[in-house]
Amino acid sequence: MEKQSNKALEIRKMSIEDVQEVYKIENQSFTNSSWSLEAFYHELEKNEFAHYFVVSLGEKIIGYCGIWIVIDQAQITTISVDESYRSNGIGQLLLEYVMNYASTTCTTMSLEVRIENKAARHVYEKAGFTYGGVRKNYYGDGEDAKVMWVSLKND
Numbered sequence: 526m527e528k529q530s531n532k533a534l535e536i537r538k539m540s541i542e543d544v545q546e547v548y549k550i551e552n553q554s555f556t557n558s559s560w561s562l563e564a565f566y567h568e569l570e571k572n573e574f575a576h577y578f579v580v581s582l583g584e585k586i587i588g589y590c591g592i593w594i595v596i597d598q599a600q601i602t603t604i605s606v607d608e609s610y611r612s613n614g615i616g617q618l619l620l621e622y623v624m625n626y627a628s629t630t631c632t633t634m635s636l637e638v639r640i641e642n643k644a645a646r647h648v649y650e651k652a653g654f655t656y657g658g659v660r661k662n663y664y665g666d667g668e669d670a671k672v673m674w675v676s677l678k679n680d
């Protein structure tokens with residue numbers, strides 16, 4: 526990450542025009558299980574439950590996150606940060622943003638994470654997510670997923 530950058534960090538809704546840039550980060554981040562371009566187009570154009578966001582530094586997209594909101598439940602479908610910009614708090618920023626976004630209508634947020642994905646689990650734990658169950662053989666390569674969830678209400 527460029528130290529002392531004067532470029533503005535911004536989080537905004539993902540648009541169709543962003544998908545090619547997002548797809549580059551997706552491919553670099555999920556080597557065995559990356560989404561296709563069509564999957565992103567489908568989410569943006571056809572899925573009424575989907576809400577996708579990008580974080581940009583100046584003109585450059587450096588991360589993205591998607592959630593589904595169904596009535597009062599939110600689920601993270603994907604989150605990723607360009608590897609050159611990781612460990613600078615961008616993941617945490619995106620996560621806090623979508624939690625705040627969902628909290629106006631949702632009571633909980635959940636997600637699945639690979640057991641071996643220590644960095645992601647650390648970011649989720651820091652944001653208050655705790656462990657629910659395990660989904661056996663959840664990923665295409667047979668790895669199990671941990672389910673994590675957080676209450677979005679301050680009670």
Ligand SMILES: CC(C)(COP(=O)(O)OP(=O)(O)OC[C@H]1O[C@@H](n2cnc3c(N)ncnc32)[C@H](O)[C@@H]1OP(=O)(O)O)[C@@H](O)C(=O)NCCC(=O)NCCS
Pocket residue numbers: 554555603604605606607610611612613614615616617618637638639642643644645647648651
């Ligand atoms: C998960 C991800 C989005 C986090 O983005 P990020 O911008 O690096 O997140 P942050 O900088 O806010 O926080 C990263 C934290 O993980 C920690 N971390 C990094 N590598 C780690 C590891 N191997 N084990 C444990 N913690 C690790 C960092 O120290 C930092 O914690 P800290 O702020 O307490 O020091 C990013 O790693 C990513 O894009 N990974 C690939 C895609 C992915 O796995 N997505 C999640 C799918 S469930």
